[in-house]
Amino acid sequence: xxxxxxxxxxxxxxxxxxxxxxxxxxxxxxxxxxxxxxxxxxxxxxxxxxxxxxxxxxxxxxxxxxxxxxxxxxxxxxxxxxxxxxxxxxxxxxxxxxxxxxxxxxxxxxxxxxxxxxxxxxxxxxxxxxxxxxxxxxxxxxxxxxxxxxxxxxxxxxxxxxxxxxxxxxxxxxxxxxxxxxxxxxxxxxxxxxxxxxxxxxxxxxxxxxxxxxxxxxxxxxxxxxxxxxxxxxxxxxxxxxx
Amino acid sequence: xxxxxxxxxxxxxxxxxxxxxxxxxxxxxxxxxxxxxxxxxxxxxxxxxxxxxxxxxxxxxxxxxxxxxxxxxxxxxxxxxxxxxxxxxxxxxxxxxxxxxxxxxxxxxxxxxxxxxxxxxxxxxxxxxxxxxxxxxxxxxxxxxxxxxxxxxxxxxxxxxxxxxxxxxxxxxxxxxxxxxxxxxxxxxxxxxxxxxxxxxxxxxxxxxxxxxxxxxxxxxxxxxxxxxxxxxxxxxxxxxxxxxxxxxxxxxxxxxxxxxxxxxxxxxxxxxxxxxxxxxxxxxxxxxxxxxxxxxxxxxxxxxxxxxxxxxxxxxxxxxxxxxxxxxxxxxxxxxxxxxxxxx
Numbered sequence: 001x002x003x004x005x006x007x008x009x010x011x012x013x014x015x016x017x018x019x020x021x022x023x024x025x026x027x028x029x030x031x032x033x034x035x036x037x038x039x040x041x042x043x044x045x046x047x048x049x050x051x052x053x054x055x056x057x058x059x060x061x062x063x064x065x066x067x068x069x070x071x072x073x074x075x076x077x078x079x080x081x082x083x084x085x086x087x088x089x090x091x092x093x094x095x096x097x098x099x100x101x102x103x104x105x106x107x108x109x110x111x112x113x114x115x116x117x118x119x120x121x122x123x124x125x126x127x128x129x130x131x132x133x134x135x136x137x138x139x140x141x142x143x144x145x146x147x148x149x150x151x152x153x154x155x156x157x158x159x160x161x162x163x164x165x166x167x168x169x170x171x172x173x174x175x176x177x178x179x180x181x182x183x184x185x186x187x188x189x190x191x192x193x194x195x196x197x198x199x200x201x202x203x204x205x206x207x208x209x210x211x212x213x214x215x216x217x218x219x220x221x222x223x224x225x226x227x228x229x230x231x232x233x234x235x236x237x238x239x240x241x242x243x
Numbered sequence: 244x245x246x247x248x249x250x251x252x253x254x255x256x257x258x259x260x261x262x263x264x265x266x267x268x269x270x271x272x273x274x275x276x277x278x279x280x281x282x283x284x285x286x287x288x289x290x291x292x293x294x295x296x297x298x299x300x301x302x303x304x305x306x307x308x309x310x311x312x313x314x315x316x317x318x319x320x321x322x323x324x325x326x327x328x329x330x331x332x333x334x335x336x337x338x339x340x341x342x343x344x345x346x347x348x349x350x351x352x353x354x355x356x357x358x359x360x361x362x363x364x365x366x367x368x369x370x371x372x373x374x375x376x377x378x379x380x381x382x383x384x385x386x387x388x389x390x391x392x393x394x395x396x397x398x399x400x401x402x403x404x405x406x407x408x409x410x411x412x413x414x415x416x417x418x419x420x421x422x423x424x425x426x427x428x429x430x431x432x433x434x435x436x437x438x439x440x441x442x443x444x445x446x447x448x449x450x451x452x453x454x455x456x457x458x459x460x461x462x463x464x465x466x467x468x469x470x471x472x473x474x475x476x477x478x479x480x481x482x483x484x485x486x487x488x489x490x491x492x493x494x495x496x497x498x499x500x501x502x503x504x505x506x507x508x509x510x511x512x513x514x515x516x517x518x519x520x521x522x523x524x525x526x527x528x529x530x531x532x533x534x535x536x537x538x539x540x541x542x543x544x545x546x547x548x549x550x551x552x553x554x555x556x557x558x559x560x561x562x563x564x565x566x567x568x569x570x571x572x573x574x575x576x577x578x579x580x581x582x583x584x585x586x587x588x
Contacts, residue, residue: 011424013424013505014508015507015508015533050264051268053473054268065538070530094464137495137497139379141269141270174587181379181381198270200382210268226422
């Protein structure tokens, strides 16, 4: 049996949820452990757990205190949580089309200026990245990605925008994101994708899962319009390839 | 089938139920009733399951008219004047509206949310097992938005059952109880003491997504950016400006501000029913106490049917007194139209 790993912190999130925290920072190894614990709990459920929510560095475990108490749950979670995550053998990979710049990516020019380079170079660095869906949260389908090129790390905007468009492709700090619905955001808007990561009457309703791999490719604005119509009609326009 | 038509209604009113569980991992907001005990009480009065879909009425008045037959309804939650054709209807009772009759509800006298349950319950298209309205995500049924005059519900014809009242446990008073964490270590002892020792008021810029808390600014130890992690109903997060926000039912499923404390399950409905401008305090409790209270709260909802009484029997004096006290509260003068909390991922 492989050596076990340091135990995560069990932080109470009220009386009906516990945050199983593997790291305080964005950390690839911690995210692997989060996703591994999430999978293990799905495969062998613990009575009383009602829902799990994976994030970059912690797994939020919702439970029913009428069925299991905080201490008893912790005793069951810890032995699973200290197991080394199994190696990732196969992940889905999505190729996501993006119309960069112009009306679809109103911050592209400013980001290029701030980083003393050209918009084309920013697009090349962003589209050239190999990303992982670390978590989904905030609003339906909002996919938080790890793997952003270090040269693109920059602080969020001083003044968050109250509304940014559906499909926005953006960067903020060390994170990259695919936003599905129109929402407030303080991130830098590089482009828009016609891909809907969440669409109510489509099967599947949610396209991305934590752990999926993502790459981007540039499309022109005319192609965006065509793909957008197809996506609106329920077509899955993201290309899925085996990693 | 009968119809119940919304004759008039104020802002911040929508169809709510027990909420949309199971898809928080995809960012799907839970929503659901702000005051679950009152939702369950109203539903129990008309024989529905406790968390069946009902109308959550915001602080302003509303009126509902029966059409094409009689409709049996019940009200519970924030107290208000109610009548049918000039005949008063008490809170926590059922009433049958004859075809063409209108139930008129006044402003909330203290608290914010009153629940109108309809015998047979509101029906519609379930999404993740729920009809709850989440206006931001365009979810909810039969109307994926706040209710407006002219909206209507197709409902079962009234059963003709005798009217009932429900004797609810006396409402608790005193501080809103919290468990510290999950990120209380992002605050020093002085700021934790400031949070627990100060008087707070709910800001008028609050809504179903979050209640902003007016009081002293709470300072962080290491700045206000943490890596986004999961949220729960009642998470109290502290953004950069130091003004805590208690996350309510329409919260985002994740957030990037440190969470100093979490309101216990048994007290979330009390917080939801705290009027804007009313001073209150928080009190930290142990996990053992919080979970004991959560189990008692679940038990109270399960045993609501035992508290039903015939409507024509007299309520206990103590209950009447308590209600009279509540009735003395000032009208909640919130402009619900301005309720808005901004948030970002």
